[in-house]
Amino acid sequence: KQRILESLNELAASKNVLIQNSDSGLQTFYLYNGEVLEEEIYNKLPEKQRESIQKELHQISIITEKKYREIGRLEKEYIDQVEELIDVMVRTVVSRQFAIIRESFPQPEIAEYFEEMTDDIIENLDYFLLDEQSSVPEPSAFIDVKGQRRYEINILVSHHKLKGAPVIVEENPTPASLFGHIERKIVSGGVAIDFTMMRPGSLLLANDGYLIMDVEPIIRNLALWDSLKKMLRSSATRIEDVLADSVNLSSFRTEDFRLNVKVILYGEPHLFDQLMDYDPAFTRHFKVRADFDMETQYNENYELLFSQFVHGVLAQRNLPHFSRNAVIELLNYGQRLVENQKRLSLQFGLYVNLISEAAYWATQKGAVLVEASHVKKARQENRHRHALAEEKMYQYFDDGIYELDVTGAKIGQINALTIIDLGDYSFGQPNRISAVAYLGETGIVQIDRESEMTGRIHNKGVLTIQGFLGNQFAQEFPLSVNVSISFEQSYGGIEGDSASSTELFAVLSALSGIPIKLSYGVTGSVNQFGGIQAVGGVNQKIEGFFHICKLRGLTGEQGVIIPKSNIRHLVLSDEVNQAIAEKMFHLYAISTIEEGVELLMERPAGKKTKSGRYARGTVYDRVWRQLKYYYERSLVNKQEEQ
The missing domain is CATH 3.30.230.10 (Ribosomal Protein S5; domain 2)
Known part of the structure; x- marks a missing residue:
């Protein structure tokens, strides 16, 4: 480049021409007695001399443009060679770093991701080469600093700490909780999203494991069943952006995730009957039915098991101990629930409530041990809270209305x-x-x-x-x-x-x-x-x-x-x-x-x-x-x- 410029300047000087690079581009000036020829002097020169000057300027301009095009070509070749060298150097450095990670994650999908990430780093290398004087913004939810957010990984599901298959219990399934959703944040008065805001649903969390769900919310929202059925049938799921569909917001769709999950539904028998009436295909997806009895045979062995259950509740809730008579009163309550002297209810939630209330009344009385009287008191109070209609009935009989x-x-x-x-x-x-x-x-x-x-x-x-x-x-x-x-x-x-x-x-x-x-x-x-x-x-x-x-x-x-x-x-x-x-x-x-x-x-x-x-x-x-x-x-x- 320097040689070309020197040669050009020598040629121009021999022709009494000065070449200057300005904001408006290359300019040529004729030198007259060593000074730039002024227009006033130029106009006084003979016509033939003026024509000679214009000819010299024109020739030098053509040569100058040609030489600068050559310089541009050489510079481009130089930049291309430098960029190619940088690409090789950066790819070598980045690949060496990723090679360490690849040893731990040999999956083809991860290797493909690293390849794409390497290409992206090289294509956007200037993004990472901010000098010390450059103004670097503070990190925020949507400002990427040195690629920290650009290459951030959103780990949706991780089971590496689990021993055995994952078991997820979904008590109140909704489209968002079941299939996942995409969060949004308010930025500068607008709504913004990116891939880091994807949140997994229970289906993904339970992948390669078990998902346990209450069937009642599904009955209340049969569209939820239709979506679940499609995903179970295709063995694939994706994170759905429910909000975008409902209010016409911009969003993006995730790719399908492989789905391998065992879904267990629980609930009252009549709810399953309703679901089967709605969709006869239900039994094709849920082929194993297990009915659980709400009561069991009452015998000495069950008394021991029931006592252990009571002890577990007391230990878990830090409640005072129950006497043997108190436990017998609880058993009587279980018999009453099923109206059978030889059977007991298995509605353990009701037992837990009664145990807690009996312990409360024992504490109120300053008792160290919960006795049968405290259990009876808890049952009486529970009845009193529900018995308004019954008490009104007795009042009507007492008043002679009935x-x-x-x-x-x-x-x-x-x-x-x-x-x-x-x-x-x-x-x-x-x-x-x-x-x-x-x-x-x-x-x-x-x-x-x-x-x-x-x-x-x-x-x-x-x-x-x-x-x-x-x-x-x-x-x-x-x-x-x-x-x-x-x-x-x-x-x-x-x-x-x-x-x-x-x-x-x-x-x-x-x-x-x-x-x-x-x-x-x-x-x-x-x-x-x-x-x-x-x-x-x-x-x-x-x-x-x-x-x-x-x-x-x-x-x-x-x-x-x-x-x-x-x-x-x-x-x-x-x-x-x-x-x-x-x-x-x-x-x-x-x-x-x-x-x-x-x-x-x-x-x-x-x-x-x-x-x-x-x-x-x-x-x-x-x-x-x-x-x-x-x-x-x-x-x-x-x-x-x-």
Whole structure:
């Protein structure tokens, strides 16, 4: 370059021309007597001399442009050679550093990433060559300093510290928590994102392991199931930017990640039924079903295991120790939950709550050891918090708004034991059932059913009564009777067949004209042959009737009649057990309608004699005679109509 410039300057000097490089480019000037020729002097020169000067300037300009183009070419070749040398040097240095890392991470994907990173460093080398005088900004979320953010690695998932496969529990799955999301930050009044803001979801966190999820949130958001199904089917997942889709923000999509995860859904059985109804393909993805029982057999071995469970809860929560009687009271609570003396509930969450509350009451009393009385206190307080509706019911009975007699006897009236279920709390509510009989052809008329206040199971129970009457009393003549049955002062829906035996007793009383003792409350399902079948909620039903009797005054005559098959389900309160022990309240268990008739009407139900008739004076005899009267009377009426 220097030689070319020197040669050019020598040539120009020989022609009395000066070459200068200015902001506007290369300029040539003619020298006259060693000085730059001024325009005034130039204009006074002879024309031929002026033409000669212009010719010299033009020639030198052409030569100058040619020489500078040559210089430009040489400089470019030089820069290209220098850049090529730098590329080789930088690639050698960077590759040597990455080689150390590659030994620890031999995966092809990582090797490919390092190659791309090396190429990027070389292509943007000037980015890293800031001199000491350059202004270097402070690090921030979106200002890259010397490539710190440019080459930052966002490790989405790392299991290197785990022993065994990862197990992730997702209690409240959402699109963001399940599939991942991309965060955003406010920068200079705007919204900015980059790859470091990608956050993994539970699917990625559980990759090569197990993901445990509650199925209920999936039922509430079936679109979540559709997305999950697609990813399970394709064995791939990606981080979704849900916000960008919903508000039309700029974003980017991640590549698909390989998915190898076992998904375990847990929840109530009916939720899985709903999901299968929504998508029959559900069973193709979830082929193994495991139903967990909510109760278990009660035996001595379980007592030991339960004691260990209680000890674990106490140690974990730093609670005072429980006495043996306190643990027995907890077991009693477990029996009550499943209404079975030989089984225990496995709802451990409810046990934990009761243990904590009992410990609280023991502490309040200054006790070092939690006793059975503290557990009972906790149960009483828990009941009190839920029992507003029950207490209102007792108030209505006490005020005479709800009418129910618990003494004396009446024809066609009986006290039924029913249950009110509020979801998290249930209690027994006695109801008066009345029945009246009259001539007709309809048979059983259930007023509540005709008013569309009853469910299908209850209606089935009413039809069963019709079958019983036909089987027992209509073998020689058809039934020509109407019997109206009503749940008195019932203003809500009625479901279940647990009062079918009670309704039948009222019907038999109405037909026979024999009064029923109102000191008894009755529950039990009946079949067409008069067999008494077990019902649910027997403890609440008994206790509900007991409290009404207590409000009206215990006479020593009151009691309840329940199915014999319900005896194993009795886990009554201490108050009721004490009243039974003191013979102030009675409990009778029956297996047939006939046994109940004898208790309620204080006379034999009746058995057929050799003549095919019921023994005279028995309840069934009087029913048969009344039904026969209705039949004969219906024939007379038909003849008179003709």
